[in-house]
Amino acid sequence: MIKKRFILNFPPDSGDKPFSYHLVKDYDIRINILKAEVYPGKRGSLLLELQGKKDNIEKGVEYLNKQNIICESLDKRIHFKEEKCIDCGNCTAVCFAGSLTMNRDSWKLEFDKEKCVVCELCIPACPLHLFEIDFR
Amino acid sequence: MQKTKTYEEINLKLKSGKAVILTAEEVAKMALECSPEDILEKVDVVTTATFGAMCSSGAIINFGHASPPIRMEKIRLNGVPCYEGLAAVDSYIGATACDPDNPSYGGAHVIQDLLEGKDVLLEAWGKGTDCYPRKHIRTKINISTINEFTLFNPRNAYQNYNVAVNSTKKMIHTYMGTLLPNLRNATYSTSGELSPLLNDPGFRTIGLGTRIFLGGTQGFVVWPGTQFNTSKPKNEYGIPVSNSATIAVMGNLKEMSPEYLQAAYYDKYGVSLFVGIGIPIPILDVEMARRVSVNNSQIETSVLDYGTEGTPKLGQVTYSELQSGTIKIGGQKIRTAPVSSLSKARKIAGELKKWLQNGDFEITKPVQMFPKNTSLKSLKETEADND
Known part of the structure; x- marks a missing residue:
């Protein structure tokens, strides 16, 4: 069993397909919806946590792609210019998901992308503007 | 002991x-x-x-004189306003200064750009005087073209x-x-x-x-x-x-x-x-x-x-x-x-x-100690219709 977060982007005409039913029924995947934005007639974006057998999740993702839904792992959609980070801690102040934390020995920033809920508060909170999240 | x-x-x-x-x-x-x-x-x-x-940081810059010279009475570095009340080509750029139309790029960024060796656009205006006849200048500067650059x-x-x-x-x-x-x-x-x-x-x-x-x-x-x-x-x-x-x-x-x-x-x-x-x-x-x-x-x-x-x-x-x-x-x-x-x-x-x-750094005895009993005044407002 693995647990992994994905960002899904839907084309305008895919809104009526019961894809989550198929993920559960056909691939035995547990779904946790963490964030959803739907712009009717335009597009929709979802942050999902998928839990299940590794190959089932792979097959599920393949199924989604066939439905014209873009499905990419969350960590590929988070862009963080780590080499420029000064470890000030400002982003950890707003990260209530516990994805961005300070290591309390080294006082360096630690970023566990799998805990990110795409609240996007870190984007303006970073005084060096090192975060970008490609959700929409 | x-x-x-x-x-x-x-x-x-x-x-x-x-x-x-x-x-x-x-x-x-x-x-x-x-x-x-x-x-x-x-x-x-x-x-x-x-x-x-x-926040209370900034840099003193001497741009050097152009020919013909200008008495810089309004100065912008990459669009950021700098202090213009220091002789002809001296200026002070405050870290928090910025152009209100571009608030995310300020004096601190100009200082960093210069420090990193980047070119920065200097634009300055003057009224033109007998000894400083020029009224406008627009030129790129960088850390090696300026004279003093003092934090x-x-x-x-x-x-x-x-x-x-x-x-x-x-x-x-x-x-x-x-x-x-x-x-x-x-x-x-x-x-x-x-x-x-x-x-x-x-x-x-x-x-x-x-x-x-x-x-x-x-x-x-x-x-x-x-x-x-x-x-x-x-x-x-x-x-x-x-x-x-x-x-x-x-x-x-x-x-x-x-x-x-x-x-x-x-x-x-x-x-x-x-x-x-x-x-x-x-x-x-x-x-x-x-x-x-x-x-x-x-x-x-x-x-x-x-x-x-x-x-x-x-x-x-x-x-x-x-x-x-x-x-x-x-x-x-x-x-x-x-x-x-x-x-x-x-x-x-x-x-x-x-x-x-390594012996590269000598410690210094202060030439004067700082005051002992200081406190702060707040800004008193004297005008009734002030807000």
Whole structure:
């Protein structure tokens, strides 16, 4: 069993397909919806946590792609210019998901992308503007 | 046993490579087992450091004269307004200055761009005089085309700083970072037991002329910082429990490194500059040994509500509590986050230690000590229809 977060982007005409039913029924995947934005007639974006057998999740993702839904792992959609980070801690102040934390020995920033809920508060909170999240 | 040491004695030891230098964190740990008398005997210099956003910072620039010359009476660097009231081609660019139409790029960014060797667009206007006939100039400059490039920060390295929280229902954006509603986070700024002015709270060794680490090179304390306040309440260890004294510092930007100066933009607040400062504290006597022994559990600071007018105090906590990740205010557990970089501060304290060990850095006796009994005035308003 693995647990992994994905960002899904839907084309305008895919809104009526019961894809989550198929993920559960056909691939035995547990779904946790963490964030959803739907712009009717335009597009929709979802942050999902998928839990299940590794190959089932792979097959599920393949199924989604066939439905014209873009499905990419969350960590590929988070862009963080780590080499420029000064470890000030400002982003950890707003990260209530516990994805961005300070290591309390080294006082360096630690970023566990799998805990990110795409609240996007870190984007303006970073005084060096090192975060970008490609959700929409 | 030797009861006191002089600056000269310590400098001789530094030169011969025999001095013992510890960082303030190392000495705080040592002090858990050693008496101040032991520390005086064993340690000669303690290095302290901080790397935080310090808004009251800026740079003096001399552009050099063009031909024909211009008396620059309005100056922009990459669109950022600079001070124009200093002769013909002198200017001062404040870290927080910006063009209101482009608020995320400010003076601090111009300073950083120059420091990194980038070209910056200078545009200036003058009315034209007999001796300065030119009325306009537009040209690129960089760190090697300008004459003096001097960091001059009127207020840096605060001796302690408040913890910021927000009790209101709305998220607020401050220089202490983004404060979540309903006391959902708390931010703090100093490096605690490593912080320079917390290791010499009585300014016995830090004064006018003190040589320091500034932005990666040697700089100096040149004056008490603005809002220099020595009358804030102190705790039993003689440490003020809120922001109190400050220092003005100066140094040659041409020798500095972008590693220790960093421009910052706080959303819905503005621009600031992270400044790396390290101060060596000579252990002259038992009292200084006691001072540098202070640890995070003995340094306290005030928790202020930045969401409420007048920033009322909600509590008092230690840096041990702050660094643990949570504090308790009125029974409520609040998650803490730093907004200044302790890892960078440690790097600076380590770097300064190396300079001292290598005999590259002489400690200086201040040429004048700072005032003892200062307090602050607030701005009185005289006009009735003022708002």
